[in-house]
Amino acid sequence: MGKFTDRVVLILNILGAVAMLLAYLAPVVNPARLVLPALFGLAYPYLLMLHLAFLCFWLIRLKREILISVIVILLGWNHLNNLLPLNFRSSEIPVNTSQDRFFKALSYNVRGFDIYRWNREPEAKKEIFEFLETQEPHLVCFQEYYTSSKSGQTHTDISSHLKYLPHNAVYYTADHTNRNGFGIATFSKYPILKKSRIPFNSSFNAAMYTDILFRNDTIRVFNIHLQSISFQEDNYAFMDTARFKYNNEQMNEIRAIGSRLKTAFSMRAEQAQIIANYIRESPHSVVVMGDFNDTPQSYAYRKIKRGLDDAFRKSGRGFGNTYAGEFPSFRIDYIMYGPPLISSEFKRIKTDHSDHYPISTLLFMQE
Numbered sequence: 481m482g483k484f485t486d487r488v489v490l491i492l493n494i495l496g497a498v499a500m501l502l503a504y505l506a507p508v509v510n511p512a513r514l515v516l517p518a519l520f521g522l523a524y525p526y527l528l529m530l531h532l533a534f535l536c537f538w539l540i541r542l543k544r545e546i547l548i549s550v551i552v553i554l555l556g557w558n559h560l561n562n563l564l565p566l567n568f569r570s571s572e573i574p575v576n577t578s579q580d581r582f583f584k585a586l587s588y589n590v591r592g593f594d595i596y597r598w599n600r601e602p603e604a605k606k607e608i609f610e611f612l613e614t615q616e617p618h619l620v621c622f623q624e625y626y627t628s629s630k631s632g633q634t635h636t637d638i639s640s641h642l643k644y645l646p647h648n649a650v651y652y653t654a655d656h657t658n659r660n661g662f663g664i665a666t667f668s669k670y671p672i673l674k675k676s677r678i679p680f681n682s683s684f685n686a687a688m689y690t691d692i693l694f695r696n697d698t699i700r701v702f703n704i705h706l707q708s709i710s711f712q713e714d715n716y717a718f719m720d721t722a723r724f725k726y727n728n729e730q731m732n733e734i735r736a737i738g739s740r741l742k743t744a745f746s747m748r749a750e751q752a753q754i755i756a757n758y759i760r761e762s763p764h765s766v767v768v769m770g771d772f773n774d775t776p777q778s779y780a781y782r783k784i785k786r787g788l789d790d791a792f793r794k795s796g797r798g799f800g801n802t803y804a805g806e807f808p809s810f811r812i813d814y815i816m817y818g819p820p821l822i823s824s825e826f827k828r829i830k831t832d833h834s835d836h837y838p839i840s841t842l843l844f845m846q847e
Contacts, residue, residue: 490545493534497552500527504556507782511745518745521777525563525799525810528553562776563811565793573824573844582842583670583694586617587769587815589705589836592626592662595633601833608833609641615829615840618669619692620645621703621769623836625665635659642667649675651688664770666690666703673698678758680751682707685773687755691764697845699821700762704755704770706780707747709740748773752780759784759818767843768816771836775810784816789823791815791841796826805835813839820846 499520506521520527531549538546553560594604601607612620620642627635627650635650642648645667652663663686666672670692678687687704759766768788774780776790792800792811802813813836817823826841 486541486543486545489534489537493531493538493545493548496527496530496534497548499523500531500552500556503527503777504559506777507779509779510749511742511779512749515742515745518779519741522741522775522810524559524775524777528560528563559777562790562793564799565796567795567797573822577844580695581845583618584616584840584842585619585621585767585769585815586612586615586838586840587621587623587703587771587813588612588838589623589771589813589834590626591624591834591836593638594833595626595628604833607831611829611831611833611838612642613644615838617645617840619701619767620667621701622665622667623703623705623771624662625650626662628660639667645669647672647692649688649690651677651686653682653684653686664688664703664705666701668692668701670694678702678704678754680754681747682751684708685751687751687770689758689762694845698764700764700766702755702759702766702768702770704751704768704772704784706751706770706772706774707744708773709744744773745779748778748780749783752783756783756786759787765821765845766816766818767821768814771813773812775812781814788816788818791817791823791826791843792828792839794826795823795841796828798828800828802828802837802839803835804830804832804837813837815839815841817843822846 502517502520503524505517509517511518531553534549535546590608593608594601627633627638639648647668647670648665649672650663650665652658652661654661662684666688668690672690673693674691676689678689680686685705685707687702689700689702691698691700759768766788768784772780792814800811801809802811803809822844824842824844827839829838829840831837
């Protein structure tokens, strides 16, 4: 029985190794051309846990087959650091640095300030503003920002709650008059010198940049919200309660979920390339904040991050998952930056006002 079990586990271990190698291809293979690596990349955290289980099994059995998972995990060391950074060293920021060389950046998908009562919290919007005030940010990027002409829901009403951030720029995706609805917004303590939207292949998701004046330097801040998967309630219900019976109804549901994933992966790849071009052509230092709707093991993440640092990887700890909605929970919200900026004190703040957790970091401008 022991030899039979070892053979079965070995076969599963080899299949798991192949799946992990496919996951490693996800950041370099455009999902518009081949979507399979992107799907395995999405499953990377679970594949990692599977290989840790294999490690434990072979360790108990004192078998050299343990090397399969050891080698596969080490081959993806960069991916592991994206998932679970090991930041043991002290900050690179010089001690006794003047506070005016720091600014606190915060990114938050506020889900329309709970306009449709998704969280069933009557005071959710008020609590979001109270939370933000306690954080004392200097720069905030909102995704799924929402205003209407109704009293208490206008852009002016929201701005009144954020008086400590007197400068702002908004882009609405659905309203061509750019006055109301869903969109993205950047609020800043510092003057905004320029703003521009980035054209997308989406009617709901959006991107924009604003140039802010910090000290005597101009910083280009990108606020982005990449393509959502847009799962429907029946999709979530199916994934939550699926019992595989291989009947026509169930297979149709699986195909529908696969189609949504493929479409979203492909659209994000195109959007990421557009943003990467804007970043590369920027004449100023760059900060990128937003909801990528994708994991660090993705093509979109790699495209946008090229030449930039990920604040979580540089100064964060733990797993850092930012999605708080229906399962699965991944890190899909990011703050990135380019030289001469350095990050410190990255935080993922657990709140229950949205289906995303807000993230923040201190950014320091080197001389």
